[in-house]
Amino acid sequence: MQLQYKSQAVAKPYFIAAIALFAGQILFGLILGLQYVIGDFLFPAIPFNVARMVHTNLLIVWLLFGFMGAAYYLVPEETETELHSPLLAHVLFWVFLIAGVLTVAGYLAVPYATLAELTGNELLETMGREFLEQPLPTKLGIVVVALAFLYNIGMTLLKGRKTAITLILLMGLIGLAVLFLFAFYNPSNLVKDKYFWWWVVHLWVEGVWELILGAILGFVLLKITGVDREVIEKWLYVIITLTLVTGIIGTGHHYYWIGPPGYWQWWGSVFSALEPIPFFALTIFCFNMVNRRRRQHPNKAATLWALGTGVMAFLGAGVWGFLHTLAPVNYYTHGTQITAAHGHMAFYGAYVMVVLTMISYAMPILRGREVNPERSQVLEMWSFWLMTVSMVFITLFLTAAGILQVWLQRIIPNPQPFMAVQDQLAMFYWMRWLAGVVFFAGLAVYLYSFFAKDKPEAIEAGEAHPSVT
Amino acid sequence: MSATFTKAMARNVFYGGTVFSILLFLALTFHTNWKIPQRTPTETPSLEVARGKLLWETRNCIGCHTLLGEGAYFAPELGNVYQRRGPEFIKIWIKAQPTKVPGRRQMPQFHFTEQQLDDLVAFLKWTSEINTENWPPNIQG
Numbered sequence: 001m002q003l004q005y006k007s008q009a010v011a012k013p014y015f016i017a018a019i020a021l022f023a024g025q026i027l028f029g030l031i032l033g034l035q036y037v038i039g040d041f042l043f044p045a046i047p048f049n050v051a052r053m054v055h056t057n058l059l060i061v062w063l064l065f066g067f068m069g070a071a072y073y074l075v076p077e078e079t080e081t082e083l084h085s086p087l088l089a090h091v092l093f094w095v096f097l098i099a100g101v102l103t104v105a106g107y108l109a110v111p112y113a114t115l116a117e118l119t120g121n122e123l124l125e126t127m128g129r130e131f132l133e134q135p136l137p138t139k140l141g142i143v144v145v146a147l148a149f150l151y152n153i154g155m156t157l158l159k160g161r162k163t164a165i166t167l168i169l170l171m172g173l174i175g176l177a178v179l180f181l182f183a184f185y186n187p188s189n190l191v192k193d194k195y196f197w198w199w200v201v202h203l204w205v206e207g208v209w210e211l212i213l214g215a216i217l218g219f220v221l222l223k224i225t226g227v228d229r230e231v232i233e234k235w236l237y238v239i240i241t242l243t244l245v246t247g248i249i250g251t252g253h254h255y256y257w258i259g260p261p262g263y264w265q266w267w268g269s270v271f272s273a274l275e276p277i278p279f280f281a282l283t284i285f286c287f288n289m290v291n292r293r294r295r296q297h298p299n300k301a302a303t304l305w306a307l308g309t310g311v312m313a314f315l316g317a318g319v320w321g322f323l324h325t326l327a328p329v330n331y332y333t334h335g336t337q338i339t340a341a342h343g344h345m346a347f348y349g350a351y352v353m354v355v356l357t358m359i360s361y362a363m364p365i366l367r368g369r370e371v372n373p374e375r376s377q378v379l380e381m382w383s384f385w386l387m388t389v390s391m392v393f394i395t396l397f398l399t400a401a402g403i404l405q406v407w408l409q410r411i412i413p414n415p416q417p418f419m420a421v422q423d424q425l426a427m428f429y430w431m432r433w434l435a436g437v438v439f440f441a442g443l444a445v446y447l448y449s450f451f452a453k454d455k456p457e458a459i460e461a462g463e464a465h466p467s468v469t
Numbered sequence: 470m471s472a473t474f475t476k477a478m479a480r481n482v483f484y485g486g487t488v489f490s491i492l493l494f495l496a497l498t499f500h501t502n503w504k505i506p507q508r509t510p511t512e513t514p515s516l517e518v519a520r521g522k523l524l525w526e527t528r529n530c531i532g533c534h535t536l537l538g539e540g541a542y543f544a545p546e547l548g549n550v551y552q553r554r555g556p557e558f559i560k561i562w563i564k565a566q567p568t569k570v571p572g573r574r575q576m577p578q579f580h581f582t583e584q585q586l587d588d589l590v591a592f593l594k595w596t597s598e599i600n601t602e603n604w605p606p607n608i609q610g
Contacts, residue, residue, distance in 0.1 A: 036543070039574030044567070047577055048543050049532025112529040113579070121527065128526025130540055164476065186526075188519040189512065190596055191505050194539065195498075230476055237479035241486045248490040249497075257604035258537045259508050260501045265602070267497065332606060335538030335546060415609045418545035419574075 003365060005076035007083035012366045013093050014069030015359045021062035021100070022352075023447065026440050028055040033433040037426050046108065053107050053133045059347065060131065061100045066355030067176075067212050068092075071153055071169060073362045074219045079160025088152050092145050099141040103134055125186055129197055132183045139183055146177040164233035165215050165222070168240060172211030179203050191259030198254045205346075206247040206275065206317075211240050213313070213354045214282070220306050220361045221286065225293035235285045242278035250275050253325045257334055265327035272325040276318030279350075286310030299364065299371040301380040305357035308388055312349025320345050320395065332410050337402035337425070345395040348387075363450075372449070379449035386442025393435040401428035508600040514592075520585075521592025528579055535610075537601060543574065546610025551590070551597040553608050559593065560586045 003009060031051045035041045042051075076083050083089060106115050112128070119135035121127045126139060134142070150173060157166055182199040218236045222229060252268025286307050297303060320342040324333040333339070360380065364372045371377065408421045506512035514522070525531075530547070531540040537548040550559060563586060567575040581589070 035574070039572055040569075043575040044577060047533075048574070049529045049541065052532050052541055052543075053529065111577075112532075113527045116527040125523055125526065128529050128531065130531045133529065133532075164480070188514050188522055189505065189509060190514075190522065190536075191509050191599060192502065194537070195501065195505070234474070234476040234479045237476065237483045241479070241483040244483075245486045245490050248487075248494045251494065252497075254539075255501070257601045258539065259505060259599045259601060261504050261508070262602050264497075264501075331604060334604065335535040335540075335542065337542055340542055409609050410606045415607045417609055422574075 002368070005082050007086040007089075008073050008076050008362075009366060010083065010086050010089040010093070011069040011073035011362060013090075014065050014072065015363055015366070017093070017097055018062045018065035018069060018355060019359070019447070021058050021065065023443060024104075025055055025058035025062065026436075026443055028052075028058065030433070030436050030440060033429070033436045036429040037433065050107055050112070053112075054104055056131055057107075057133065058100075058104065061096075063351050063355060065096070066351075066358065067173070067216075068096075068149060070212075070216045070219075070355065070358040070362075071149075071173065073358070073366075074169070074216070075153055075156050075166055076160075078163045078166045078219070079156055081156060081160035084152050084155035084159070088148060092148055092152075095141065096145045099138055099145075103138045106135065107133075124184060126184055129186065129193070131201055132197070142180065143177070146173075146180065150174060150177055163229070164236060165218050168211050168218075168236055169215035172208045172215060175208030175211065176204060179208060194258045195255070195260060198251055202251045202254055203248070205351075206250060207244060209351065210243045210247070210278070213309075213350055214240050214243075216354050216358050217282070217286070217306060217309060220302060220357055221289045223361060224297040224299060224303055224306065225289045226295040226297075227289050227292050231292075232289065235281075235289075239278050239281045239285060242274075242281055246271050246274040246278060253327075253330065256327050256330055269325065269327045273322060275325070276314065276322050279314040279318035283310040283314045299361060299377070301372070301377045301384070302357060302361040304381055304384055305353060305360045308384060309349065309353040309357055312345065312353055312388060312391075314349075315392075316342070316345030316347070316349035316395070320399075323399075332406050333402065336405050336409075337398045338406070339402075341395045341398035341402055344398065345391060348391045353388075373452070373454040375454045376449050376452040379445055379452050383442045383446035383449060386445060387439050390435045390438040390442060394432050394439065397428045397432040397435060401425045401432070404428070510595050510598040514595055517588050517591040518595045521588035521590070521595075524581070524585055524589050525592055528577075533574075533576070536596065537599070538604065544576070546605060547593060547596075548599075548601070549597050549605060549608065549610055551594045553610065556590045556594070559590055563589070 028051050035048050116127050182196050214236050222232050250272035252264040253272040255264035324338050408416050533541050533544040535546045566578050
């Protein structure tokens, strides 16, 4: 099978880089999980904070690679025209990859304070805030790559067909780029710093990224189900309306205890309590579209990932978010392992899975076939279950640890100190780590599935192949 | 969804709802930023506090600790550490790192000067005086 537009091919390196960085992210996750129970593991070579920066920054970077790859793949097909500049897309790929790798190497090679000195943090002090740890040159690089990427996508859109899917994708990508600019605002008043820090972090993951998610999922569902575009795009509008109407004011659930006025406890509780609704709509949407499918798409793995995204995004972002979003509950759970539990399943269920959905659908076509061989698909589906089930267990163990932590440290009459409580959570941390090992095994199966071929007898049993001359 | 609810209608609801939400959020943001000076010890922190904040950032403290509940969950909450431990203990503790107790979580040695330690303590004191609606629930953070 051939690509409909040859410029779609630029998506391939983006997907490969995304998967490679994903593997790195999980490796550092395993280091972190072990440091939770063996405190001095790899110290001082890789202190916890360094491993954590690598873990979270790799996640962000590989998801961005995934989003960009998805955009390069779906925009030509949706707009029915070649990409404005495939060359620019190739150049940006290398710029972004080199910037990402150098940044991670910097984290690992020198102490963070030295990195700050070397990279001119004193010119504009933006480093050292959670998830926005990147040195100034990296942050500027992200802006340049984002702008050039938007230019490329925007120009393609201008000359081609304008569908709701591409429009929603573009709005999400523009929002992503614009909101990132708040990473450069770091006032010395900590409350203002934190207030606008959330404009990047929350308005990304509970705002504009969901537009990107919706567009990607809508595209894949359109392709694999053959359901009428009008129906899919109408659903998409409803979902993203619910997302932004609940999610924007829902930012307030981060403003309860960091200095802003108390009224945010009301705004945040009411609106973020509604945040599961768009995710539930997403679940219904996925199942509804697959049930109404007009064709039996041979890529069973991609269908599984799409349905999985619908379910796991709802569980991780919706249910586990709701669990601790109401102010009276959050008063006790804020900043505990409950947050970590939610963060893991929400990121996996929504963003990791949607990128893997897209890769699952597009990668076979990028490699010149409609779908992967049967055995490869079976392995990929095994990896789906291994990773997804182990992530459910990671979340459950962290939730158990979190409940116990809240109880011992914040509720009982004689609350215990942080480290005394941590010691008592060790069993849950060990179980979380074991679940992490299973996740890593699932990832290994996933990686292997790309190289798996059908066994010779299976090929013989299938259609006849022309012999090699 | 029924056929009477068209894609164009859904799109218009999206634009209307989004614009309304953004405007409401901006209005609340404007009011909050007007109120923040009354809820922090000083509107513009002293130079000492600002230097302390920079030290906090460039040593990536947030990579292990939480500050007002935000950050990593590997090491204790420091938003109220000024009340919990007091200034002298904080300085002695930082100077004594790493403890090198086998199997225990380790904090790096940052080789701070006395001036830097005072700046950091000033930042932690300023932070501890933010009106956080009585969070955390108790002194243990």
